[in-house]
Amino acid sequence: MQSHPQLQASGRRAINFCGFACECPFAVEEVTNKGTREKLSTPLGGPRVESAEVGLTPPDSRGHASAAQVHQAPPGILHAHAQGHAAHAAQAAHVAHAAHAAHAAHAAHAAHAAHAAQVAYGHPHQALPGQHHMHYAGAPVVHGMHPMMPGAHMVPNGHYPIHYAPHPHHPGYYVPVYPGHPPGYPPHYPGYPPLARDSRDKDSDEDRKKRKEREEPPPPTKFDDDHWEEPRSRTKLKLLGEDCGEENRKLWSYPLTDENRRCFAGYIPCLLKEEVCDSFFKKIRDSVDWQQPEGPLGQIPRKTCWMVKAGCDCKYRYGGIEVAPQKFPSWMNELMELVLKPCGLSQKDWPNSCNLNLYEDGGMTVGWHADDEKLFQGRFRDCRIISLSLGATRKFELRLNWPEEEEAQITRLTLRGGDLLTMEGMTQKHFQHRVPREGTKEPRINLTWRWVKKHLPGCPSGGRR
Numbered sequence: 001m002q003s004h005p006q007l008q009a010s011g012r013r014a015i016n017f018c019g020f021a022c023e024c025p026f027a028v029e030e031v032t033n034k035g036t037r038e039k040l041s042t043p044l045g046g047p048r049v050e051s052a053e054v055g056l057t058p059p060d061s062r063g064h065a066s067a068a069q070v071h072q073a074p075p076g077i078l079h080a081h082a083q084g085h086a087a088h089a090a091q092a093a094h095v096a097h098a099a100h101a102a103h104a105a106h107a108a109h110a111a112h113a114a115h116a117a118q119v120a121y122g123h124p125h126q127a128l129p130g131q132h133h134m135h136y137a138g139a140p141v142v143h144g145m146h147p148m149m150p151g152a153h154m155v156p157n158g159h160y161p162i163h164y165a166p167h168p169h170h171p172g173y174y175v176p177v178y179p180g181h182p183p184g185y186p187p188h189y190p191g192y193p194p195l196a197r198d199s200r201d202k203d204s205d206e207d208r209k210k211r212k213e214r215e216e217p218p219p220p221t222k223f224d225d226d227h228w229e230e231p232r233s234r235t236k237l238k239l240l241g242e243d244c245g246e247e248n249r250k251l252w253s254y255p256l257t258d259e260n261r262r263c264f265a266g267y268i269p270c271l272l273k274e275e276v277c278d279s280f281f282k283k284i285r286d287s288v289d290w291q292q293p294e295g296p297l298g299q300i301p302r303k304t305c306w307m308v309k310a311g312c313d314c315k316y317r318y319g320g321i322e323v324a325p326q327k328f329p330s331w332m333n334e335l336m337e338l339v340l341k342p343c344g345l346s347q348k349d350w351p352n353s354c355n356l357n358l359y360e361d362g363g364m365t366v367g368w369h370a371d372d373e374k375l376f377q378g379r380f381r382d383c384r385i386i387s388l389s390l391g392a393t394r395k396f397e398l399r400l401n402w403p404e405e406e407e408a409q410i411t412r413l414t415l416r417g418g419d420l421l422t423m424e425g426m427t428q429k430h431f432q433h434r435v436p437r438e439g440t441k442e443p444r445i446n447l448t449w450r451w452v453k454k455h456l457p458g459c460p461s462g463g464r465r
């Protein structure tokens, strides 16, 4: 993450925002103007920033950028704080609205808040008209009741009664939370729209637990006492990596092999050469009519496109969105030829649909989900999904829906441009997968080929008309 320009100007540089490849907003170290590194920590584990030299420079175009990013704050992280530093929060808030600045300050850690408030407006009285609040260090007055936290007094320089909850991903880190939000509701502040969250993005442990209690179906009935699913020695399921011919077999490995659940993920590294990847990447990026549909929780955090073979007009509905089909373009045949040959599939057996995603940078993601929509029948029978990655390297994770004691819950893979990944058997029933947030600035395109087994009513490829 880049240092804030105001910090740079003051000779201080906040670095190493948490060190994790994710959304953790907190700086954990700072380079001082003496060139030494200081640990930033609070009694609660969240770090504290004491960059009192932060100036009162008005926001520039970067400020606008910050404001925009504020609205894209990742789930579980408070909006104004999302940029990882009070100065960002302040600047973002400043750009947005003085009242928002108040919330930015409030949202932030008390020490951050001081700077947020101070830097953001310099006119603390405008924070929320008619209220005595948000006057922190450096501002003239500190008194009054907090406008949104009953019983809470405003106090100078920290020890402000912000409540903290464990960071959803990083043990030992804490994030401020706003009391009064309904459980499971993504923290946000009045005046901001709800977080733009993918309804598939159910990646906080807290969320997961609560959702589980509320709406997750109980584990399905097992095939027998020892097996979740009928073993493939009986069903005769053939894996692509086994049934692809002698010359291709050596290309494959199976990083996920769960015979008990009949779940598999196959992998071929660097299937396509770099020049081929580059050429398809550009063609796809520039020619596809990318959509970023709005779901119940805001725009999905990536661009997408749903393509089908001629004769099918099934829409793809998932997570409260609906994507209209586009026809396979001419490049699709060329690409399928390259990708599906090593899978041992001849043209008559090719998939009849493909879901495409464009992740413009590491901030774009797909949250935990399974491709278990009725179209593909993956909850009821073996289901193949073949995925090709182009562009930036991203992590890909699989987790069990119903882990048993001591079972490893997450399988982590790294997908580079040109890599092929499959999910086979009952993987869509027993596992969820995701592409988590990362720091990269580089774009990635992913294509997942699938077989529509149950066409929507009215689709010319379906049984009924």
Ligand SMILES: O=C(O)CCC(=O)C(=O)O
Residues within 6 Å of the ligand: 355, 356, 357, 366, 371, 387, 396, 415, 433, 434, 435, 446, 448
């Ligand atoms: O981008 C990826 O690798 C996964 C995409 C995915 O899971 C999906 O499109 O359903």
Ligand SMILES: [Fe+2]
Residues within 6 Å of the ligand: 369, 370, 371, 433
């Ligand atoms: Fe998926």
